[in-house]
Amino acid sequence: MNIAGAEVVVTGASGFCGAAVARAAVAAGARVRCLGRRPGPVGRHVAWDATRAAPDLAGADVVVHLAAAVGDPPPGRAAERAYRAVNVDGAARVLDAAAGSPLVWVSSASVYRPGGAALVAEGHPTDGQLSAYGRTKAAGERLALAAGAVVLRPRAVYGPGDPHLLPRLLRARRGRWLPVPGPDVRLSLTAVENLADACLAAPGWPAGAYNVADARPYSRDAVLRAALAATGDPARLAHLPVGLAGAAASAATGWSRLTRRAPVLTRYAVDQLARDMVLDIGRARAQGYRPRRDFADYLAALGGGQQAAGSRRRTDGTDRDVA
Numbered sequence: 001m002n003i004a005g006a007e008v009v010v011t012g013a014s015g016f017c018g019a020a021v022a023r024a025a026v027a028a029g030a031r032v033r034c035l036g037r038r039p040g041p042v043g044r045h046v047a048w049d050a051t052r053a054a055p056d057l058a059g060a061d062v063v064v065h066l067a068a069a070v071g072d073p074p075p076g077r078a079a080e081r082a083y084r085a086v087n088v089d090g091a092a093r094v095l096d097a098a099a100g101s102p103l104v105w106v107s108s109a110s111v112y113r114p115g116g117a118a119l120v121a122e123g124h125p126t127d128g129q130l131s132a133y134g135r136t137k138a139a140g141e142r143l144a145l146a147a148g149a150v151v152l153r154p155r156a157v158y159g160p161g162d163p164h165l166l167p168r169l170l171r172a173r174r175g176r177w178l179p180v181p182g183p184d185v186r187l188s189l190t191a192v193e194n195l196a197d198a199c200l201a202a203p204g205w206p207a208g209a210y211n212v213a214d215a216r217p218y219s220r221d222a223v224l225r226a227a228l229a230a231t232g233d234p235a236r237l238a239h240l241p242v243g244l245a246g247a248a249a250s251a252a253t254g255w256s257r258l259t260r261r262a263p264v265l266t267r268y269a270v271d272q273l274a275r276d277m278v279l280d281i282g283r284a285r286a287q288g289y290r291p292r293r294d295f296a297d298y299l300a301a302l303g304g305g306q307q308a309a310g311s312r313r314r315t316d317g318t319d320r321d322v323a
Contacts, residue, residue: 001062001200001201001202001203001204003025003028003029003030003061003062003200003203004028004029004030005029005030005031006030006031006061006062007030007031007033007059007060007061007062008025008030008031008032008033008060008061008062008063008064008200009032009033009035009055009057009060009062009063009064010022010025010032010033010034010035010040010043010064010066011035011036011048011050011055011063011064011065011066011067011094012035012036012065012066012067012068013032013034013035013036013039013040013041013043013066014034014036014037014038014039014040014041015036015066015067015068015070016157016159016161016162016163016164016192017066017106017157017192017195017196018034018036018040018066018067019040019041019161020159020161020192020193020195020196021064021066021195021196021199021200022034022040022041022042022043023041023042023196024193024196024197024199024200025043025064025200026042026043028200030062030200031043031044032044033046033060034046035047035048035055035056035067036048036067037049048067050067050085050086050089050090050093050094051085051086051089051090053093054093054096054097055093055094055097056097057094057097057098057099057101060098060101061101061102062101062102062103062104062203063094063098063101063102063103063104064104064106064199064200065091065094065103065104065105065106065144066106066199067086067090067094068086068087068106068137069082069083069085069086069087069133069136070133071133072131072133072266072268072269073131073132073133075132075253079132080132080135080136082132083132083133083135083136084132084136084139086136087133087136087137087139087140088136088139088140088143090140091105091140091141091143091144092143095143095144095147095149098147102150102203103144103147103148103149103150104149104150104152104199104202104203105140105141105144105149105150105151105152106152106154106195106199107137107138107140107141107144107151107152107153107209108133108134108137108153108154108155109153109154109155109156109188109211109213109277109279110129110131110133110134110137110155110268111126111129111134111137111138111141111153112124112125112126112153113125113126113127113128113129114128114129114130114271114275115275118186118275118276118277118278119278119279119280120211120277120278120279120280121211121280121282121283122153122208122209122210122211122280122283126138126141126142130266130267130268130271131266131268133268134268141209145207145208145209148207149207150202150203150205150206150207150208150210151208151209151210152195152198152199152202152209152210152212153209153210153211153212153279154190154195154198154211154212154213155187155188155189155190155211155213155277155279156187156188156189156190156272157189157190157191157192157195158189158190158191158192158295158298159191159192159193159293159298159301160192160298160301162192162298165227166227166230166231169224169227169228170231173228173235174238175235176235176236177235177236177237177238178224178228178235178236178237178238179237179238179240179245180220180221180224180237180238180239180240180273181239181240181241181242181245181246181270181273181274182239182240182241182242182245182273182274182275183239184219184220184221184222185220185273185274185275185276185277186217186218186219186220186276186277186278187217187218187220187223187276187277187278188211188213188214188217188218188277188278188279189213189214189218189223189295190212190213190214191214191291191293191294191295191297191298193292193293194212194213194214194291194292194293195212197289197291197292198210198212198284198289201287201288201289202287204287205284205287206287208283210281210283210284210287210289211279211280211281211283211284212279212281212284212289213279213281213291214291214293214294214295215290215291215294216294217278218295220273221237223295224237225237226295226296226299227299230299230302242270242274245265245270245274246267246270248265249265249266249267249269249270250267252265252266253266253267
């Protein structure tokens with residue numbers, strides 16, 4: 001879809017993904033209105049709190065909804081309420097205000113039921129989630145699908161300014177070791193630039209759900225090693241039995257209930273790292289989606305240089321015995 005000259009409203013534009021979409025929309029010639037508690041990186045800011053009020057979407061040619069409560073919160077009713085206030089109740093406010101405007105709804109692959117198929121298509125069940133984030137994102141996207149929106153399901157979004165991947169890796173290190181659950185697996189990841197491209201193309205797609213990810217899956221271990229090496233302070237991977245990692249997650253969760261602090265490890269985190277999870281992006285490809293970035297590009301942007309070039313082949317899972 002050509003959005004040059006269009007009025008594009010981006011909710012959550014001050015966040016990692018929302019900021020990338022707002023910048024991409026401006027680069028494509030759109031007029032951008034950023035809705036959120038804080039200003040976005042470009043365009044006009046309109047203050048909006050997803051937990052309190054309906055957004056101002058008057059005059060919008062396209063609405064891209066990215067505002068969300070994200071993360072891996074401690075279990076309990078308080079987290080469920082807080083996440084539901086944004087991801088479900090706030091979602092309903094956006095749908096009411098959109099009033100027929102083309103709507104792109106950014107959901108998450110975390111809506112999919114854990115386990116089962118290693119290659120996950122859009123028809124995979126969306127229940128049984130292990131976190132408040134996954135449960136409330138699934139509930140919010142059900143509203144969006146019923147309203148006729150285009151729903152995008154990226155997995156593990158990364159890129160310049162990423163507040164999640166590298167920071168979490170560094171926090172998880174134990175000296176010269178990075179513990180990981182189980183043997184190597186194949187995973188889909190999504191460059192934030194690829195997600196932004198999909199968001200701006202999706203207004204022209206038929207309503208429904210679409211997986212969005214990089215062109216090829218990656219070897220988990222190769223990605224972790226390359227990312228750690230790009231920091232200039234590499235660590236070795238310590239492969240733990242999945243059962244032991246799960247027991248540690250259960251203990252950490254129990255401790256978090258007592259201390260009311262976020263657990264250092266959760267069942268959700270173990271599940272995300274311990275099993276193959278490759279998204280089938282054929283449905284998006286059929287609409288013209290062509291991922292143009294990959295993890296090696298990200299490493300190059302970090303200044304990885306030779307490491308990035310050497311990782312382009314290895315991180316896609318074609319060379320699984322990389323040291």
